[in-house]
Amino acid sequence: MPISPTHFLRSNLLLLAGGAIALLVIVIAAFWLTRASERQFDEVVAVRETRSATADLLSLAQDAETGQRGYLLSRDAAYLGPYTDAVAKFESTLQRVKASAGAAELTQAEVARLESALRGKLAELAETIALAQRGGWDDAIAALRQGSGRNFMDEARAGLGKIIAQSEQRLRRAIADQESASARLRWTIVLGALVILLFAAAAFWTIARYTREIILARTEVAALNIGLEARVQQRTEALTRANEEIQRFAYIVTHDLRAPLVNIMGFTSELEATAAPIKAYFDAGEAATPAVLDEARTAVDVDLPEAIGFIRSSTRKMDGLINAILKISREGKRVLRAEAIDLQSALDAAAAAVHHQANENGGGITVDCPPLKIRSDRLSMEQVLGNLLDNAIKYRSPNRELKVVMRAKREKSGWVVIDIEDNGRGIASTDHERIFELFRRSGAQDKPGEGIGLAHVRTIVRNLGGDITVRSELDAGTTFSILLPPDLSAVQRSAIT
Template sequence: MPISGNALVRSTAALLLVGLLALAAIVGTTIWLVERNQVYFDEGLEARIARSATVNLRNALQNAETGQRGFLLTGEERYLEPYNDALPQISDLLERFNTVLKPYPEADAPVAALNAGVADKLSELAQTIALTRAGKRDEAMAIVETDRGKDAMDEARTLFDGIITAADERIVAGIEDQRGSTNALRWVTIIGAFVIFVVVGGSALTVMAYTRDIAKARGDLEAANAGLEDRVRERTADLGKANEEIQRFAYIVTHDLRAPLVNIMGFTAELEGTVGTLQGYMNGHDDGDDPRWSDARLAATEDLPEAIGFIRSSTRKMDGLINAILKISREGRRQLRPESLDLNEVIETSTSAVHHQISENGGSVTSDVKVPRIVSDKLSLEQILGNLLDNAVKYQDTARPLTIVVRAALAAGNRISIDVQDNGRGIASTDHERVFELFRRSGAQSQPGEGIGLAHVRTMVRSLGGEITLVSELGTGTTFTISLPRDLRNYVGSVQ
């Protein structure tokens, strides 16, 4: 089933929304997991720092204790090297230890006890070493045997071991937490990538299907256009032939009609002469005794002249109609001659032809042309404008001066628009289309004519590839609008 434009927009919007939500979820989850990993890393780092400070302090105390014992046993100063090396470090290491554990209020009591124990142990070490150096080794050993230093060191080791164990547990837990976060991030990335892949794939498939439908539709349209062009060409050729046949038929008909009409007009003229002779005779003689004489005289002097007058009027009207048909037939056969024209000059020439008729009654005719040079048939344009201007003069409203405005402007589709506007008596809405029909007239028949003017205008406009319409209101005026191609050669080439 072909995908419509609305369906494509809806499906693409839905897929993009899903993709956007998936991307937002991935970004949000990734940021949250990264933050959690940072927390786990910071906690592990703090645990490592605390463990390092504890181990270093413990090792320094053990080194100091080892140096003290070696010195007490041997009395040799070289055994005090571990003590001498560790002693200056213990103060710094103890301060760092206190700093590391300061953020943890639960460690305040053990840390205070440790500080006291370390101070007591250092005091015991310093005292025993001093006594041994003074030669009072027995007193020093007595102090050692009281287990005062041992107890302080045991308490410190217990605290050290607790801190190291807690730090190790925190490090292990942090590693597990980081591993869990990493796994979660991996799965979020995989799932999000899958969702995005599905969205992109779905969008690609939808676009490909829509593009395929467009390509198919374009192919069908091209095929239809090719067939349509052939059909249009055939129909145009058929219409051209039919038009030629109609024109030929109109010419033959009018020609054949004119022959008997000429005979009728000739015999009518002869009949008028005979009636004149008969009238002279009847007027010169009077036979009042015969009742038939008065009837004959009435027929010769009144009835026959009236009948001949009707015949002559009818033949003149028929002659006018035949001439009109011949005029339209000849116009249809006339070869168009496209040439470059200044439309303003054509309009000025047409308006100047009626300017005297309009101005003598206080009217005016103006033009407003905003069109560059065009290519069209000059004679047809002059006849079109001339007919419209003549109609405006012929059917002006006697209650006010006639005003005519001719405008020309560019229109869409490389066309031009020409408006012929007047303030004449107007045309009833029911006759807007009727006035373009052959031998049809609108309104009061106060002016002579056969009703072919606007039919002729429409024929000429259409021969130029255009169309004519009107807007009119009784008592207000009429505006005829002509739409024409800017270059007649394009139109002539398209219908050949």
Template sequence: MPISTNVFVRSTTLLLAVAFLALATIVGTTIWLVENNNYWFNETTNARVARAVTVSVRNALQDAETGQRGYLLTQDERYLEPYDAALPELPGFLDRLEQVLAPYAEANGVADMVRTNTNNKLAELAETVELTRAGRFDEALAIVRGDSGKVDMDALRTMFTGIIDAADARTIEGLEYQRNGTVALRWVTIIGGVIIFAFVGAAAWTVVTYNGEIAAARAEVEAANAGLEERVRERTSDLGRANEEIQRFAYIVTHDLRAPLVNIMGFTSELETSVGELAGYMKDRPDDGNPNFADAKLAATEDLPEAITFIRAATRKMDSLINAILKISREGRRQLKPETLDLAEIANATVTTVQHQIVENGGTATVDVRLPRIVTDKLSLEQVLGNLLDNAIKYQQPGRPLEVTVRARPAQGNRIEIEVEDNGRGIAANDHERVFELFRRAGTQTQPGEGIGLAHVRTMVRSLGGDITLRSELGTGTTFIIILPRDLRSFIGSQSA
């Protein structure tokens, strides 16, 4: 019986939920066992440290006492070497002992008693040594026979023995707990692995069965749509031809518009000359009393020249717009020529052409290209970089030296990323997309232009199989990001397929 999507989803969800619950239980138990083992490991370590420090204190005291006795018997300073070596070590040992015993309530006060008895013993040792050095050996011997040092040493030995025994017992207990924890952890891992493998196996069986049914359904869909790719290629080809027709139409229209425009501009020039002569004549002619003379003079000297000026500006504007359309149309119809290029070389050459404009106001230009050679259309790439650098120079922030950086890095999918960054006046967020539209400009306009530069750049970049975007902050600067295929031939091949 085929597995429906609902059954598959419910059964898979149930299996995964139970498996997750089992996994959570296993993980929780494992974490608890690991934490428990870690606790007993720390306890065992602390017990061993306490034992080692206690032995160190005991050995140091024994060395000091041995040195004192040897000196009392021989009055030879060489026998005091163990005594002199033990004295500077004991304070550190006592501090460490107090530190390791602090966490244990049952050892409360033991470290203080050890310190007190040790200080008493050291005082007795120091006093007998000094008396012997002063030649008062009998007095030193009397102190030794007084047994005060022996009492302190016996008390210390009792405490040392108690600490060492307690540490050994704690170590044995900790090792036993760790061994039990390790055994339990092993069984939890084995049982958990069996449970998880069981649920994973059940889920895998469900998935494999369902995928088999999906594969069969996909085969039926592929058989039903065997001609779809061919139809898509046909439609793509039709769209390509339609685009070529549109570009050809735009070229023809703009080319045909130039003929009447040239006539208008020519006649406007002749009319401007005639109006100039007429204005000169009317300006010097005296008023003959004709009631229409004043209006005629005003029209000849002011109204007509102003109208000619407006006509001249409008024709120039129209001429630049037609040239822009022709430029974009020619670029769209131009046959691309893929060739192997050194992008760093092209970027440096393009920057060099505008270097004098950048440095004349104290600016700098940097090229940082970390790419091997690429295959693309050289002319289009030079025009793209040139347009972006011209924009950076044209819209630099007044009063701030221009800084321009051209960077290039590899990008995902066998593509490259080129960035042209400047510290100019920036572009407002709501204009980030609009600046790429034809005849659209953003922000306060202080430079002449028709709003075709970035539209032309986007057209060229897309013809190279890429795209261009920007990030910018008003008053800070702009970065244009160009993504291109590493090899233009692969893009052209995919377009013609």
């Protein structure tokens, strides 16, 4: 079904709107998923900071404890280096843990307990180191063995371990959420791109189909224009020929029919003149002189029969002319019936119908026709072929045996050409058009006929949508070429439109 301009416009607007909506959805979804990914990234960074600060704080506590024990055991101040560094960094690291406690979902109480344990541990470390530095090594060792420092350290380790564990859990969840958001973003972009591609493909298909239909329509219009020009030219030529035939017909009616009328009028006047001697004889009665009697006798025996004979001859000629005109007129009004015709069979049948006449004195008819079919009026075809074969036989040359060849072929245009070629006495070039005129004959008038046969043939052929032409030279034979359309029905429809 062809796409109308309205449907094309509506479809493309809908596809454009669908593509725009899909693009808008992709943009909104991408923006939302990007923001979610950014939030999750920030959360990952914060959790990692919490874990890092917690691990650093635990490491500082362990370093401080290690420095204390090394110093107490070795009594060498060099071992206090880790302790001193740990104490220096403790406050800043503790503030990092406090600042990031929210990322690890820690309550203020938990942070306070952790800070209390760590500060208790640092106080215990500072107290033992101070005792040792004052020379109270044994008191410092005894304070260490009391276990208060170990309790602070265990409590600190537990709190820091909890923070680290929570941070790890939160970090895995944040990373998973971030990967999920990234995956959703990718699928959103992919699916959105597919939807847009589908809309674009549908729009392209619609545009391509509409463009193809426009191109086909333009091509068809161009072909129709070319065909229309050819048809106009054909119709113009047909109208020109018809006009010429009407003019010739008018001439024939005014000339050929007028001639018998003139004869009738002339001999009617002769009859009137012939009546005068007869009237004079009857008026004289018994007193009529021999001269009056001779004139009356001559009028009755000679003049009167002669005038009546000429009048009768003229009326017969006029009747023949009128009948010929009526015959051609009836042919133009006859309803043509298109049917499939096997040309080879039709030509064979036409040749068989005149076989005996053609075979006189050794003559013959040859049919040269490939398998060929057309749709035309069978009766008209039989009349045309029969008339042309009758003419070939009638006007055979007395100097040679009659040879007639009937050929048929299909032209590249699809039309069919039928040639009927004979070796008869031929037609002068000046009479090639004259022979198709009504009541016109060519050459010696030694054969019976009224001069209507070829006029009748041309009328029939043109009614079939074709034309007939002749090629001939005197004493060199004649070829009649009949051009017919392959389908009479198409010609009849074209004539109607």
